[in-house]
Amino acid sequence: MTSTDRRREFGAYLASLRRHSGRSQRQFAAVLCAGSGAQSITRNEVSRWERGERIPDVWLPTFAQVLGMPLHELEQAAAYARGDAKATLPGVAATLADLLPNGDALEFLAASPCGRRIGATTVEGLAARVHGLRLADDVLSGGDLIVPAFRELHAAVRLFRESSRSESTGRGLLVQIGELGQIAGWIASDAGHGKDAERAYRLGISAARQAGDAVLVAQLAGSLGYHLSNSGREREGLELAKAAVVEAGPDAPAATRALFLDRVAWAHTRAGEQQPALRALGEAHAALDATDGAPAPSWAYWVNREELEVMDARVFTELHRPLRAVPLLQDVLGRYDATHAREVALYRSWLAVALVDANEPERAAEEARRVIDTSGDLSSERTAERARTVLHRLKGFEDVPEAREVLADYGHLLLA
Known part of the structure; x- marks a missing residue:
């Protein structure tokens, strides 16, 4: 990890502490000034700290006092930002490489025939937590959610590897791993952890394929394509976006087909292809108007006319x-x-x-x-x-x- 990466993670850590205190950057600057008797901290300075541009060494004691936390934890985090090989950063998510077993993320997941027996209620509980992450993502950002998202993904993969169950329960568990891969990938991308996002999406694709859920495979492939389109890999992103539409097929639920076509429109746009982008927008609206298809999966709850208009814009x-x-x-x-x-x-x-x-x-x-x-x-x-x-x-x-x-x-x- 580069020194810039360490400083950015330190900044994200400070931002998380500040948000958990219930204060905006401006409010936090004001309370720091009041706590130290100084008048020299502005909202812009707090912003610089949280972007990792500066390390607020002399302010750490005031930080600890204002936040009600041990000073040594902040000092350890600052040492991490300065490059101390022995220092660690409290609360920062491990990368996917740390969380998942060694090997290719696309390698088929293997189950244990002699692990503890699980049933449908276990899968239902996991599904509820996955949906809870999606709802949390509506109001929180990637840096706030990356730790719980990747913990859930790690736990789900471990459960699959170490448990025994019926075929239908195994398929349900694979579907939830696939859905977790998608939301964890989205969260990691939002937090600026691009490599972790890509690997989470690919792990999810592997799980969804094994579950035989073509629409979920398309959701993951389209999500990965969207990530690549926004990361300077426009041609790869476009190919994945188009492949997702094909994977889902013409009988996919209307909301999901509209979503996948919207991503094609965006991928064409990022690739500088105007007319194909506009055609895909029209196809997305037409898809959403269809009323005779299968019901949409729960993860597509947010796809509606308003969201399509946002992509249009x-x-x-x-x-x-x-x-x-x-x-x-x-x-x-x-x-x-x-x-x-x-x-x-x-x-x-x-x-x-x-x-x-x-x-x-x-x-x-x-x-x-x-x-x-x-x-x-x-x-x-x-x-x-x-x-x-x-x-x-x-x-x-x-x-x-x-x-x-x-x-x-x-x-x-x-x-x-």
Whole structure:
């Protein structure tokens, strides 16, 4: 692990402690100043610590006092960030390589014929916890959830390897491992752990294939394709997105087929292919209108017309069609659940970029400030990256006072 990785993990650790104290970055800066009698800490400085740009050595005693935790734990975490080989970081998730057995993640999982016997109730309990992780992801970010997600994945794989059960119970357990692989991969990607995300998705594909659940295989392949499309591997992402549609087949539930086609649209967009992207958007809407298919699986609960409109707007934004993107995003944001802070920040980031393309820098600057103020309290690399994208786009309007003020306040984020 590089020194930069260590400092970023240390920053994520500090951010987690601050959020668990119930304070925003601005509130935390204020209470630190009050606790030390100084007036020199700002919200921006707290943000730098949480991004791993600086180590707040002299402030650690005040941290410990404010947070009500042992000073030695913070000192150990700071030593980890500085590169001490013997130091560890409390609370940070192990990588998937640490959690899973050695070997290829695509290797078929092997069960123990002589382990403890499990039945349907065990699988039902695991399914409830998996769905709980999905619901938690609606309101929390990757950095908050990566530890419990990977613990559940590790426990589920271990249970499969060490238990005995009927064929139907084994299939149900494999399905839950597949679903866990998907949500753990999504969470890891959001937390900025790209390699762990990819391996979690691939493990999930292996489990779903063994379970014979083609729609779940497609969900995992499409999720991996989406991750690759957003990680500079656009051609691989596009091929996986298209393969997911084929894997699911024409009789897949309407919501899932719409989801998979939406991912194809995004993958074409990231690959710079405008017309195929627009065609895939239309196909996704047509798929969602179908009413005679099988019922959607529980993991597709969030796929609806509103979410398809969000993807429409994102594609239009990436294709520099602001006249189509701006009204859609404004309409969606006007109806969206404000408790889903990460999604709201992401959608506002696309709105800000679309407004830049529409030559509305004043309004774009206003949205940019909202994005950054929200994302500063989230442990999401997705929102942090989108904030940087918005700031980069505003740099073309430094002669506009509103844009210049935002860049003056937050330009340091571009150095992250």
